[in-house]
Amino acid sequence: MEFLKKLIALVAIIFSVNLYTSFAHAANTSTWDAIKSRGDLRVGVTQAPPWFYKKPGEQEWTGLGASVGKQMAKELGVEFKPVEVTWGTAVAALQANKIDIMFVLDATPARAMAVDFPAHPFIYYALAVLADDDLTINNWEDLNKEGMKLAVSQGTTMDTYITKHLPKATILRFPSNGEAIAAFQSRRVQGVSLFSPPLIAMRKKLGRGQIVMPEPVLRTPSSAGVRKEDDKTFRDWVNTTITYYYQTGQTQVWYEEFLESFDVDPKTVPSVRMEDW
Template identity: 40%
Template sequence: MTRRRDVLALALAAAAAAGLRPAAAQGTASLDRIRQSGRLRIGVTSAEPWFFKDPMAGTWSGVGVDLGRQLASDLGVAMVPVETSWANCVAAIQADQIDVMFVLDPTEERRKAIDFPDSPLFYYAAGALVRPDQTATAWSDLDKSGTRIGVTLGTSVDRTVTETLKNASISRFSNNDEAVAAFAAKRVDAVAQFHPALVVQYARLKLGKVVLLKPVTPVATSAGIRRAADPAFKDWLSERFAALYAAGKPQEYFAAYLKTRGIDPATVPGLAREKWA
C-alpha cells in the first residue's frame, strides 16, 4: 500500500511538473513555435501611421503591418493581426495572445514584464499638435496652469508628459484618434504624441500645427515580445531590425504610408535620426 502511495505521489508530482512545462516551453521555443504554427501574430491598434484599420474592408495597413509582413515572409509564415491597445498589449504578450507588438518603446517598467530585441526598430521624437496661434517651442511653454494636454493612455509619451509637465492639465485617451478628436472639439489645447503620428493626424484635420518641442530627444522604439530562457526569437529580431534599419526599410514603409494620406515624405522628419536636420 505504501509503495502504491509512493508511486501515486511520484505520478502526481510528475503531472504537476508537466503542467508547468508548457508555459516555460512556450517561452523557450517561441521562434520554433511560430514556424510550426505557420503564423506570426502581431498586435495592432488604432494608431496611424503604425496601424490603420479600413472601416469598410476591415483590413489593416501601416508601418507596423508592413514590418509584420516582411518578418513573416522572412520566417516563411503568414502574418496575423490581433487587435489590442497600447495599455493592454503587454498583458496580451504575457498571455500568449500575440507574438510581437511593434513600435513599443522599451521602458524600464515594461522591461519588468516582457522582453525587447537589442537593436532599435527606428527612431522618432515627441512633439505636439497645437493651435495655429500657439507659440510654444519648448515643453516648458506648455507647462502652464489652465493648459490642457491630450495624450494616449499607456504610451511612453504619456509617461514623459506626466513626468515633465507639472502645471498643465493632462487628459488621457484610449487611442491617438480620440486624443486628436478632443483637440478638434477644443476639449484640449494640444495633443502630445510622437511626430510621425502627429503628421498624419494634422494632414487629416488640416487644423493646428505640428511642432517638435525642445529639447528634441530621439527615442529608439522597438517591439515587445515574451521573456524567454531561449533568446532565439529575440536574437533573430535583433538581427532583422538592424538589417532592416540599415536598408532603410522602416523609412520606406513610412514614406509609402504618408503618400496614401497625401503627404509628401520629403516635407517631414523621417524615422532615421541620422537624417534629421
Template identity: 45%
Template sequence: MLTGAGAGASLVAVTPAPAAAQQSADTLQQVRNRGELRIGTPPGEPWFFKDQRSGEWKGIGWGAGVALAEELGVKPVAVETTWGTAVAGLQAGQFDVLFAMDATPQRALAVDFPVQPMFYYALGILARDGLAAKSWSDLDKPDVRIGVVLGTSPDRELTVRLTNAKLERFPNIDEVGAAFVSGRVDAVSLFHPALVMLRSRVKRGTVLLPDPIRAASTSAGVRRDVDKSWRDWVGIAIQSLYESGRIQKIYEEFLAFRGIDPKDAPALVREQWSRT
C-alpha cells in the same frame, strides 16, 4: 506604443512571468515549423490600421512584420489584440511578436525586448500658422497656449520644460485636436507620428520638432523564452530595417495610403531630423 507616444496612456497591470510560464521551446523554430509569423495587431495609427473595405492590415508595425516574414520565408498572420492585453497575449503565446511596443521596466518583468531600436520618435508640436517654434524657448511665453493630453509623457515633459507657457490639458487626442481647430490653443504637443496623424485629420497647422530634440526609441515585444534565439534574431532584423531605410519606406507608404504627403512628416530615422 502605450507610453504617451500618442494619446493618454492607460496604466496596465503587468504580471511577471513565473519560471514555469517561460516557454522552453524555441519560438524561432516554431515559426519556421508553423510556416506562419503571428503578429499582434492592436489598432492604432500609424502603427496598425485595418482597412475595413479589404480587411487588410497596414501600418508601420504590420509592414515590419511582413518584412520579417519575408526574411523567414513564412506567411504573416495578424492576431488582433489591444494595447491593454498585448503583454498577456505575448505571455500566453497567442502571437510571436508585437512591433512598436516601447520597452518599459514594468513590461520587461513579463516579456522580452531586443536591445536594438526599431525606430525613433520625437516630442514635437502641431503649430498654428505664424507661430515661431524653432526652439522650445520660442514657445516658453505667457501668451503661448499649448494643448497636451493629460498624464502623458508630453504633459510631464512640458510641465518641467516650459514654465512660462500656458499648458491646456485635455483627456484625449480628439479633444485637444478640437481645441486646436477652434483656436483655443496655439499648438498641440505629442510625439511626432501622432502629430502627423492629427494634422491629417484637422487639415491645418505645421508639424515641427523644436530644438533641443527630445528623442525616444521603440522596439518589439516577444515572449520570454529560455532560448533567446528569437529575441536576438528579431533584434538583428529590426536593426537591418532601420539601417537600410526600409522602416522609413514602410512609414512613407502608409502615409501615402492615408493621403498624407511624406514630405510633410518628420522621419522615423533620427539621422534625417536635421533635414526636416
C-alpha cells in the same frame, strides 16, 4: 461497484496528468517554436497611422508596423496575424501570450522588467505637440500652465514625459492615439502630444492646428517588444531582422510608401532613420 469507482478515479487521475502536461508543455514552448507550430506570427496592432492603419469597413492593416510584420511572417514561412491591442495593454498581451511582437514599443527600464527587446532600435522619432493655432509654444514650459489641457495615449512614453514635465497642466489620457486626436478635434483639449509622424498625418486629416517640437526636443529610439523567456531565439532573430531592414533602408521605404498612400508628402516628414536627421 467498488471496482467501477476505482476505475473512474484512475481515469480522472490520468486525465488530470495529461491536462497538466499539456499546459506545462504550452507554457514551456518558446515563441520561436510556437510560431512554427501554429503557422502564424501574431503582431499587435492598434489604430495609429503611420504605424498601423485599417480603413473603416476593411480588414487589411497597413502602416509601417504592419508592413514589417508581414515581411517577417513571409521570412518565417508563416501567416501574418494582426491582433488588436492598445499601447497601454500591449505589454500585458505579450505576457499573456496573446501576441508575439509589438512594434513601436519604446524600450523603457520599466517595460524591460516585464518584456524583452532586441538590441537594435526599430526606428527613431521626436516628441511633438499638435496644438491650437493661437498658442505660442517654444519650449515645454510654455505648456506648463494652469488651465492648459493636453491629450496623450495612456501608458506611453509621451504620457510619462509630459506627466513629469508639465505638472501644472491637466493631462487627459486615452487608450489610443485616435481617441487622443479626437479630443483635440472636438476641442476638449488645446493640444495632443505624440511622436511627430502620427501628428503630421493627423494634422493633414484635421486641417487645423500647428505641429511644434518644444525645446528641449526629445529624440528617442523606439523598439519592438517580445515576450520575456529563457529561449532567446526569437528575440535574437527579430534583432537581426530589424537591423537588416533599418540598415538597408527598407524600413524607411515602407514608411514612405504608407505616407504616400495616406496622401502625405514624405519630404515634409522627418525620417525614421537617425542618420537622416
